[in-house]
Amino acid sequence: MTSAAQTSPAPASGQSSLLDVHRLRTHFELRQWGFLRAGTVHAVDDVSFQLNAGEAVAIVGESGCGKSSLARTLLGLYRPTSGTVRFAGESLSDLRGGALKAYRARVGYVQQDPYGALPPFLDIRRILAEPLIVHGIRNRQEQERRIDAALEEVGLTPATDTRGKFPHQLSGGQQQRVVIARALLLRPSMLIADEPVSMLDASVRVEILNLLHRVQQDHRLALIYITHDLSTVRHYVDRAMVMYGGKIVEQAPVEELLRHPLHPYTEALLGALGDPDPQNAGRFRAVPGGEPPSLVTPPAGCRFHPRCPIAQKGLCDSREPSTRTPRPNHPVDCWMRE
Amino acid sequence: MTSWLEGLARLRKYPSAVAGLLLIALLIATAIYAVTAIPYSEAQKLWRGGDAWQDLPVNAGPAWIDRLHGGEAARTVRASSDDATIREDAFEGVRVQETVLELDFEYGGFPSEVNLFLNSDFESRQPFVRLTWRTPDGEELFLGARRVGATERVSISQDQRLEGRLGYPPQVGLFTDTPPGTSEPAVRQGTYELVIETVQFEEQASLEADLVIYGQVHGLFGTDHQRRDLTVALLWGTPVALAFGLLAAVGTTVTTLIIAAAGVWYGGWVDATIQRLTEVNIILPLLPILVMIGTLYSTSIWLMLGVVVVLGIFSAGIKMYRAMLLPVRQSPYIEAARAYGASNARIILRYMVPRILPVLIPTFVTLIPTYVFLEASLAVLGLGDPVLPTWGKVLHDAQAQSALYHGFYYWVIGPAAMLMVTGLGFAMLGFALDRIFNPRLRSA
Known part of the structure; x- marks a missing residue:
């Protein structure tokens, strides 16, 4: 895309990271009768990571592991219980009013359900004009220009065909393209995509992932790609983080992670992937059973120990594992890896 | 949407x-x-008032319902001195005017009310009027004589003495030749006249007269108790x-x-x-x-x-x-x-x-x-x-x-x-x- 260069933000220096998440916790109080405390959901529990400008990272985990809560906390939709989120050096919890609005313009958001993400009573032109209006771009011609550019960038060409339509007149893939166009309209420097293809037909998943990858490359966007499907990670991100029970248990460059998974949960996720080799058809693979951990009463010690095939009694079920780095650039939280 | x-x-x-x-x-x-x-x-x-509705009958039904029944009921008929022939004589310093108000009454039913509105213009001496009713057959009936103020309403149908003389309420008796007490009165259709003889005592004085024979029906929806x-x-x-x-x-x-x-x-x-x-x-x-x-x-x-x-x-x-x-x-x-x-x-x-x-x-x-x-x-x-x-x-x-x-x-x-x-x-x-x-x- 030739238009990409002009819309990309000023590149951050490689040294300091764009996003710095430090010991972030997002907990939700459960209440009975509106005031009695009935428990706490540890949706995001002590999560730390950095993200550089232009870097794409995947957060992988099963349903209910806290991935979406993490995304919403990073977007400023949930207030963190403790810890800090620093974006371009500024602490998110210190941002108020205009500064917070400016932050929202710099972070784009792509949701899981493309149809639900678009107000059904507005046409595409109006849907895309809304963020511009919110951020003070009221000049009609300027709006048209940016909307058309965004629509063309996401492959909805010619833009005039799409502008006047309503969301229900578009296919799921087209709807998701509109959602991506909306996320790009305010020229963000970071994009958070929360399961962007899990509700789409298998046939269009690759297209949408390719599109995300292309815009990420063109605009040098920092991308947080949240998914439960490790198979969609390989070609699109630089680094992957595995989340389990509200914690990040392992992170590594994506090739490293796929080739040398260290955490038994990561191994299990990889084992659950489809195997295209016909020789292996019908072969039974050992996949850990059990259920995702409760985030209200997480298991003591390592949160994975009740399902872990290599858990050690007396250690894994009583003491939380510390982070260690058995391979370079590949930290993991597991007692059994040294 | x-x-x-x-x-x-x-x-x-x-x-x-x-x-x-x-x-x-x-x-x-x-x-x-x-x-x-x-x-x-x-x-x-x-709706609120005064002269606007003095020409309408009280509690009249809708005209179109009567038409469904054959249209017998009386409508409101008016006669005004503006359209009437006025003869004038003058002698001994007074002027005597004879105004004849003519009206055609062609309905099968009797009117509901008869009123005469008199407006006179004078300086100090009130004019004097003498009212005579003339039927289509030429019979004459003296309705009374009176001095007239600036605005006067003569409720002919309310006249108790006239009712006594006619044997019917005036609005019936004036429009029938059926003798009282014999049978149901029948309407005598034709052209009636009200003769107003006015004695004016001033040079410039004048008199306007409006005779209103109120009908039994009016308009699309009728009228209420206040006309x-x-x-x-x-x-x-x-x-x-x-x-x-x-x-x-x-x-x-x-x-x-x-x-x-x-x-x-x-x-x-x-x-x-x-x-x-x-x-x-x-x-x-x-x-x-x-x-x-x-x-x-x-x-x-x-x-x-x-x-x-x-x-x-x-x-x-x-x-x-x-x-x-x-x-x-x-x-x-x-x-x-x-x-x-x-x-x-x-x-x-x-x-x-x-x-x-x-x-x-x-x-x-x-x-x-x-x-x-x-x-x-x-x-x-x-x-x-x-x-x-x-x-x-x-x-x-x-x-x-x-x-x-x-x-x-x-x-x-x-x-x-x-x-x-x-x-x-x-x-x-x-x-x-x-x-x-x-x-x-x-x-x-």
Whole structure:
């Protein structure tokens, strides 16, 4: 895309990271009768990571592991219980009013359900004009220009065909393209995509992932790609983080992670992937059973120990594992890896 | 939303919706006609008073009903000195004028009343008149003689002595040749004359005379006990009723919707306060409060409208809208709007409220007549607007004058029919809209 260069933000220096998440916790109080405390959901529990400008990272985990809560906390939709989120050096919890609005313009958001993400009573032109209006771009011609550019960038060409339509007149893939166009309209420097293809037909998943990858490359966007499907990670991100029970248990460059998974949960996720080799058809693979951990009463010690095939009694079920780095650039939280 | 336009286009498939729309169009046309043909000040004059209705009969039925029966009943006939031949003699310093008012009476029924209105213009000495009734056969009947003030109303049909001489009430006796006591009097049709001999004592003095033979029927809807033409009230009641119903429905629906959306969006104590206020307000009885305000303060229709809207804000609708808006609040598109920085007000007004508007349209349409009925109920209870003619006030007068006991059925049927047409029109349209916009009611 030739238009990409002009819309990309000023590149951050490689040294300091764009996003710095430090010991972030997002907990939700459960209440009975509106005031009695009935428990706490540890949706995001002590999560730390950095993200550089232009870097794409995947957060992988099963349903209910806290991935979406993490995304919403990073977007400023949930207030963190403790810890800090620093974006371009500024602490998110210190941002108020205009500064917070400016932050929202710099972070784009792509949701899981493309149809639900678009107000059904507005046409595409109006849907895309809304963020511009919110951020003070009221000049009609300027709006048209940016909307058309965004629509063309996401492959909805010619833009005039799409502008006047309503969301229900578009296919799921087209709807998701509109959602991506909306996320790009305010020229963000970071994009958070929360399961962007899990509700789409298998046939269009690759297209949408390719599109995300292309815009990420063109605009040098920092991308947080949240998914439960490790198979969609390989070609699109630089680094992957595995989340389990509200914690990040392992992170590594994506090739490293796929080739040398260290955490038994990561191994299990990889084992659950489809195997295209016909020789292996019908072969039974050992996949850990059990259920995702409760985030209200997480298991003591390592949160994975009740399902872990290599858990050690007396250690894994009583003491939380510390982070260690058995391979370079590949930290993991597991007692059994040294 | 396209489904709006699609929904409206689908209306054509519902005969009840088409009929409802026709009725509403008829009402709107009536309202526009009333406002343009009878301007507000004119309507007030026609309804409130004085000379405007002295020419109309009391409690006359609608003319078209009589026509269905053959058109026998008398209409109002007037004769004025402006069109009459005046002979004038002068002698010994006085002028003697003879004015002959001619009128054709061709009806099968007797008139209801006979009045003569005299307007004289003089400096100090009142003129003197002598009245003689001349039948088509040339018989003459002396009706009396009197001095005339500046404006004088001679109620010929109220003349007790004349009634004694004729053996019938004057409005009957003057128009029949059937001798009293023999059989039912029959009308003698033909040209009658009232001869007014005036003695003027001043050079410049003049006299105008108007003879009004009141009919038994009048206009489209008849008249009431104060000679007022009910057509005026029924015509003018239309814009008043529609305006009241529409404004009250818009006022309550819009405010209720926005407050419900704000409660859902902010949640917490805001929502709790709105819900508790609503629960208290729901059990407050609206009609007695309105009666109280009308009795103690003012019955102005605009004050009533204000009170209805204010008390309607925290109505049961809030509960319904809240239930509809709670899932909308969780919509991903609302989350997306927050993520790109939309303000709370924008989310409430532009993203939440429009989402449920299509479902509200039928409720809104059926709400209009309930407020029309409320206004009519207040008027029937004697708390109608003191100035404006409304359907409810006509019903109130009819009830106060025991209209049905006296057989003045048209007095009740007219306004009741207007109210029913209003209710029917909006209800038929509303139910059809409900089928279109409310997916649960749409059968396969």
